[in-house]
Amino acid sequence: MTSIRKKNEAELQLAFKALLHEQCYGSQSQLAEALDDQGFTNISQAKISRLLSKLGAVKMRNANDQVVYILPDELAIPKSRQAIQSVVVSVKHNNTQIIVKTGIGGAPLISRMLDSMGESAGILGTLAGDDTIFIAPVDVNNIANITEDIKRLLDV
Numbered sequence: 001m002t003s004i005r006k007k008n009e010a011e012l013q014l015a016f017k018a019l020l021h022e023q024c025y026g027s028q029s030q031l032a033e034a035l036d037d038q039g040f041t042n043i044s045q046a047k048i049s050r051l052l053s054k055l056g057a058v059k060m061r062n063a064n065d066q067v068v069y070i071l072p073d074e075l076a077i078p079k080s081r082q083a084i085q086s087v088v089v090s091v092k093h094n095n096t097q098i099i100v101k102t103g104i105g106g107a108p109l110i111s112r113m114l115d116s117m118g119e120s121a122g123i124l125g126t127l128a129g130d131d132t133i134f135i136a137p138v139d140v141n142n143i144a145n146i147t148e149d150i151k152r153l154l155d156v
Contacts (some may be wrong), residue, residue: 012040016051023062028052031069041079061153062117070116088154093147098135100150107133114150122146130152 015038016031016103025031028048035043057069087106092099102110111128114121114135121147124136137146 006150012043013055015050017071017116020055020057020069023068023070024064024066026059026066026068028140058062088156091147091151091154091156094135095143096140098137098143098147098150100133100135100154102133103130104131107131110154121149 004008009107012035015035019025019031019034025034028045032043032045032047035048052069055071057071059067060070062068062070087102088110089101089103091101092098100107100110100114107128107130111126111133114123114133115126119138122138122142124138126136127134135146135150137143
């Protein structure tokens with residue numbers, strides 16, 4: 001019985017992590033409901049709270065400006081807007097890709113945050129050097145809007 005219980009716990013954690021990677025759950029009740037939909041029934045608020053704590057999940061704004069739970073490995077941004085403003089120098093595009101200039105050493109941090117937002121934010125992927133980020137947009141026809149969204153997010 002112990003091995004079955006451990007397996008169920010491991011499956012629950014995997015499903016829970018997958019939900020957090022979606023970056024669209026802002027409450028513990030939403031998470032419990034989503035787990036229930038996946039067959040994990042009778043998951044209490046206390047259990048959700050323990051899982052969030054165990055995984056180190058925190059609340060943060062996603063690409064749609066919603067406050068949601070996110071895993072710490074997806075966090076790679078300074079905690080305050082003032083810190084981001086001091087790191088990001090400019091955000092521009094050339095109708096093919098978006099270029100973000102940062103202070104020295106700031107690009108990997110900001111790139112990881114942008115990369116975690118994914119295609120729902122119009123970002124196909126990022127490539128970071130020490131102080132420059134190249135962003136491949138999902139659709140170059142929408143590059144101006146994606147650039148503006150990134151500027152708003154980074155408060156540049």
